[in-house]
Amino acid sequence: MPRRRIYGWPHPPRTEEKSIQPEPTTELRHRIVEAPAGRLHLVEQGTGPLVLLVHGFPESWYSWRRQLPALAAAGHRAVAVDVRGYGRSSKPEAIDAYRMLDLVEDNLAVVRALGEESAVVVGHDWGSGIAAASALLHPEVFRAVGLLSVPYAPPGGPRPSDIFGQIGGPEEEFYVSYLQEPRRAEAEIEPDVRGWLAGFYAALSADTMPAPGEPDPHFVVRGGGRLRDRFPTGVLPAWLSEDELNVHAGEFERTGMTGALNRYRNMDRDWEDLAPHHGAPIKQPSLFIGGALDASTTWMSDAIDAYPTTLPGLSASHLLDGCGHWIQQERPDEVNRLLTDWLATLRG
Template sequence: MVEITHRTVSSNNIRIHLAEAGEGPTVLMIHGFPESWYSWREQLPVLAEQGYHAVAMDVRGYGRSSKPQNVEDYRMMLKVADVVGVVDAIDNGKVTIVGHDWGAPIAWNSALLRPDLFSGVAGLSVPYSAGGGVVRPTELFAMMAGDDDFYINHFQEVGKAEREIEADVRQWILGFYWGAGGDVIDGPNISMVRRGGTLSEKFVYPDVMPDWMTDKDLDVYTREFEYSGFFGPLSRYRNVDRDWEDFSAFAGQPIAIPSLFIGGEKDGPTIWGASAIANYNQTLPKLFKSEILPGAGHWIQQERAERTNELLLEFLNSLK
């Protein structure tokens, strides 16, 4: 059995929690919402067994990492600075960075701004889009939603979504995970929220827990969020307009290092990002592979752990 160890490091003037396994070239994995280092539980031991130093971090606002108190403390520029600080603290040469969900934009933007620190970058679920556009993201989402609220706009008001989720953390997480997973056939579209309603109104629940999300796994996530709360995780969404402003100077800029993309056939961000994926010949000129996993939903490295691991190892081995 591969041992997973835990420590905290100082990064960008805050505390970041790391879960680590193995020795060798470092692979830094960054989770999304509502996740934690634990989302990489199927990758940590496999990468370690194959000769890599596998590291999964808790993003600021999550788990044992610091939880700043201001919404603007969760803007993308600071997330990238956190990653840079983690790479410095690990001090193991160039790193390959991998991100899922919100972790994917963190990984993409880290590679964009600091290509000198990374051997390669892999994004799961959320394609690299090279930014830009003349309309603020929240305005664009409002136009997409029509008479409803897009879930990102639903999360904008501080306290509203927190109250909804924290009334029953375990049930909310289960509904959100199941609703965005590939097991749900023709389920409700949980990306759209009834104006004045709650996201959880559309949740459906499994009759039997899937193999990729056991009761034990759900208990781990529940404990993590009952400890950390949801202000920090939700505040990532509350910075999309700030990020649009902060990164305006980099709009259209390609990522210059080797890259990998893994999406899910049933995954919302992958489907919405079809035009970005089609433009990879310009935005990811050193793309190793872009693969859409049949039947997979949003939780790619958990739902399709075996294939995700195969693709990551193929990519990592190509960087040697």
């Protein structure tokens, strides 16, 4: 298995990060394309081989704002989408319109709408799962896959709702189960979207993550409470300015949270839909980058250890020391360097 590389902490101050960011080769271009969702909003920069960037929860295309210019400067056509249910993309009403198979079809529609035959797909958080499923189901289109924060685990195993229902004690509820119930999380989040997002981002960021012994950062709801009851308060992570938080919050204040949360409400449907691919590896060239402090990499460490079998085309698996969950925003220089170096190998 390719050796995991640990990159040092602390990361450079923001002034140094800005000084070494590449100059954009073109301006950002906003577009709307037709897709099974109805419409998909995307932002693109640069020319060259297509790199499709897929965000996670609770984000938007904007979470890739520091990757678009770097990839464009390296000679790529970088395209960041708003996944269906987010931002300026369509938001179907039916809960089952957010199953994984539909999101994969959206990715295919983007590639076709852009006049391309193939793409490298890179995803973060839920986007990592969408990217992996796209590569698994359509290797003829998605010629390589980059996974950030959430490791690849092949379809199969126990039903997801059964797994999550066993996490926690008799008076505890795992956050995934909490989010699966329609309208429940919306009632908590939507009265104060900005404050909720600030706490959610802080709870999984390296520099604002609760210390051991403080309220559990792993999102267990206790005693019929709310998720936000255990969030850090009054502090933003270093990677997030007030203005950037306003952009993130503005997207959800306009659209509401239901489309984004419906991804969690389809996990059992995905398990059924992908059953024919039980245990299937992704054979295309692949890359994994995770944060050493991210719960996703600790909970799923067995999935990372299984990469020689599940990702036989893996180029490298990187864990960034001292990094939390929002990896491409927390450590943009390192992520940009790892992505562009890997993409360069795909051109040979």
